Structure formats: C-alpha cells, structure tokens
Amino acid sequence: MKKIKIDHLARVEGNGGVIATIDGRAVTDVKFAIYEGPRLVERLTLGKTPEEDVNIVPRICAICTVSHKYAALRAMENALSVNVPPKVSLFRELMHLGEMIESHSLHTYYLALPDYVGFPNAIAMAAQFSLEVKIALEMKEFGNHIMKTAAGRYIHGENPVIGGFGKFPSKDELLWIKSRAIQFMPFVLKTVDLFCGLDYPLVPEEKTMYACCNPEKNQYGFAGEEILLSTGEILSKDDYKKLTNEFVVSHSYAKRSRYKGKPYSVGALARVNNLGERLKGEPSLQQRGPGAGNLLCL
C-alpha cells in the first residue's frame, strides 16, 4: 500500500489537497480535500433582504463572481416574480461573457499551460512563449474590462441588481468592446490550435456524467430554465435538488452532490460536451480536441 499526498495544489483558486492510495498497480482510494475553512454562506443569507443576499453570495468565489451574481439574480427574480426586459438579459450575457474571457484566459495560459510545457509559472514561461503570454494577458484584461463596464468592477461588481442594472454602459463603450473582440479572434483560434497540439496523458477513467443549463431556442449558452445531462435526461430547474443534494464528507469543507448516486461534472467541459453541437462560427467543433473544452467557450 502506497500513499501519495499533495498538501497544496498549486495554480488553482483556493486551498486544496489530494491523497491517493495505491495498492500494487491499482488506485484504491482518492480523497480530494478542501482545506479552506467553513464560511457558512448558507446561513449568512438568512434573514437578509433579497438585495443583501445578492451582494453577499458572489463573495463565494472571486474568479466566478459574476456567475454567482447572475445565478443569484435569476433565483431572486424567479422567487419574486420579477421579469426583466430583453435589454437587461443581453447586458447580463455580456457581463458573463466578460467573466468567461477573463477566467478562461487565466485558466488556460496562467494556471494550466505552465504544467504542459514545463514551467513553474506563466511569467517564467514567457522565456519560450513571450508573445502568447503577452497577448493572453491582454485578453485577460479585456475580459476584466468587459466585467468592469457591465458589472461595475473586475471582482464583486455591484452594478447588476434585481430587475436590471444601476447604470448601463454607453454605446461608445460597447462599440469599443466589439472592435477589441474582433481583434482577438485570430489569437483565440491560435490558442485552440496550441491546446489541441499539447500532449495529454491518457487517463483511463469511468465515463463522466456532465450537467449544464439548457439554454432556450437550441442556443449555446450558460443559463436556462432546464438542466441537461449527458445521459440525455432533462430536469426542470424546479427539480434542482435532485442534482444539488448536498452532503458532507469528513475530509473536506466543500460539500458534495451526486445524481442518482453518481458523481457528475459541471462547467465549461460539461457545456462543450452537452451543447457543443450548438456552437457556431470559427472555433466550432471541427477543431475540437482533448482539453479544448475551456477554449471553445471563448
């Protein structure tokens, strides 16, 4: 019996570690532990006004602060029967795309790529990939700029509120964002090629179950009234507790959830696997390769 223990996983958000137990050639147990302490957000939101809850919950996570804000706003508006006009929905989509551009630029180039090309960090990686590091930083800044314009600031912007926004961006700001997005397209396509060309270790694993929101009108997107599973099942959002049936394990402060007793995966990879056929434009599925999931969401 051999144990591999990693106390601190590096280049990820938050504090986590892994303990793997190996018996001969078989991995018999893997424990993923979140060392970060309990925050009790479930309880902090009780007895507050809906507005205050929408202020508090994005603080769960800084990288995906806008996602938390977006989800909290949709939940509150659903509970309070508030309908938002299409203009508001579009601006919310914009702020969320800003987060995706920032977060995926960060994850692909700064958190993940150094491992594949053998550097301790992205700045050191610049010795070999100077242009990529420079443009990826610019693209990350562009994502942050969109969030600042639409959500109020880079992290924990308060501009999105129940029913709409405190202030809408000007037309000039929007046109600037559009022209900048077009400028980045060649780099995005190069990024897809770069990541598709990397050597990925073959990991024999059980088939993963993926879950993501099912956007309306057969669109690719992030929000929807239903949850689509890679098994083909569709759940109404009102049945969310079938998926988020949280339970506690003794080696982690992050709670777990299972669907019909099995683990499932969410996020970019789930969206690409479940909704990938709906992607349009140049970075479509023809160029898809292993690990390109994050990139395709750009």
Added chain:
Amino acid sequence: MKKDKLKIGIYELTGCAGDALLILDCEKELVDIFQAADIQSFLMAKSDNIDGELDVALVEGSVSTEKERKEVLDIRKRAKVVVAIGICSCFGGIQAAFLKENEWEKNFKEVYGKIKMTHTKPLHSKPIDAYIKVDYYLPGCPIDKEQFLSTFNRIIRGNPPELYRFPVCVECKWNENDCLLNKGIPCLGPVTAAGCGAVCINHNLPCVGCWGPLAEANFTSEYHLLKEKGFTDDFIKKKMGNFSGTGIADFLGKIKGAKR
C-alpha cells in the same frame, strides 16, 4: 541581482481568493511585479513555492481552521512585515458575521451536521490579527488595484504604505455624485473605508460597506440618520454587519441611543 530583491510571500486563507486574483488582475504590471520582487510563495500563480524567511508576507482570508491558525503563526515567524489584504484578513469578512462563538457553533452544526472533521478542525472565523501582530492593513472586497500597486511599490522600497483614512463619502464627493442618503436610500458610504472610488454610488447604487468599517467614522450619526429615514434598528445593524465581520463589534456598542 536576485538576492537584493525583497522576498515576498502571498498567502490565501479562507475567503474567495479575490485579493490574490486582484494581484493577477494587474495584467499590465504583472511582469514588473515578478521582476521587482522575489516572489517566494504564491500558490495561485506558481508551483515552485518556498516557505522560508520572508521580508514581506501578504495574507488574504480569515483564519477558519486549526491548519490556518498554525499557518498564520508560521507566516508571522518567517516574515519581517505582515500585511493583511482584503476584508476577510482585516476583519474576518462575511464569514465572521456571526460574532458570538455559540452563534457560530449553532450555525456550523446547521450546515455540517454532527460530522467530525478528520483533516483539520473548524474554527470560528476571525481576522488574522486575532492570532498575530499585523503591520499594515489593506482593506477591500476585493482590494483595489491602484491602492495595491501603490502599497506594493512603497513596501518593496522599505517604506510604510499610505492608506486612506477617510470614508467612501469623500471619494463620492470627488466624483460629484448626488447623495443617495438624501434620497432615502440606505447607503453606508459615511462609515465605510475608502479606496474603491465610490464605485457603487457612481453606478447609482448605495454603498454596501464591503471595505469594512472606518475606525474614525461616526456610526451614531449614520444610525440615527437611517432611523430618521424610516429604517429599523434590526435592518440597520444587519446592513452594517454584512461585510464588517468582527470590525463592527466595537461600533455597535458605541452607537448612542441604539437598542442593545
């Protein structure tokens, strides 16, 4: 040349990692930051981390487990200067809103049940200065880029940072915004530490107090002003406490004429 650079460690305890992320969000300055200082430890950004002697430790997050308590004591031993970055580190953050130990314990049980944690014991969330001496405080939720860069610049030259000693209201007036309190909107600008540039009021929204309380602020005046506008004692105190963590405890007792 590398040995002449200040050795800096950036650490994350319990929180959203927003202050560490904000450092990575200094996209234009990031290469310079890594060149100007010898970044010994920064888990979010690099994998070759060393836990040795440090000139400066920047610590984000609140102490919420036994492991983090030991870690923060160790950081203090190794670092000449400790800077608390972000409101979780400065005041305990949102997770320190349960001020009383028994109230925290009750809520912990509601979330985690009776399970006994095997990896590290949970602690009532507290700011880092509950356990160690802190040299400088840089508040914010998250910290502000300009304020971080100016603080970082001064620290790597061995100078103390110049922090704002005035409330959000001052920045709001610089921006010539209309006062939301005059319109009856509950804004915490008069009692909240400045540095955000009054960003919420710039967007026609009230300050939620996410930079934590300003020591010099007049909480009594804000409390009575909000009462006059028709808000209840319970509402006002909850609002003041949402982001202030343990920082609010001193002030709630000091409000003259409020219910105890």
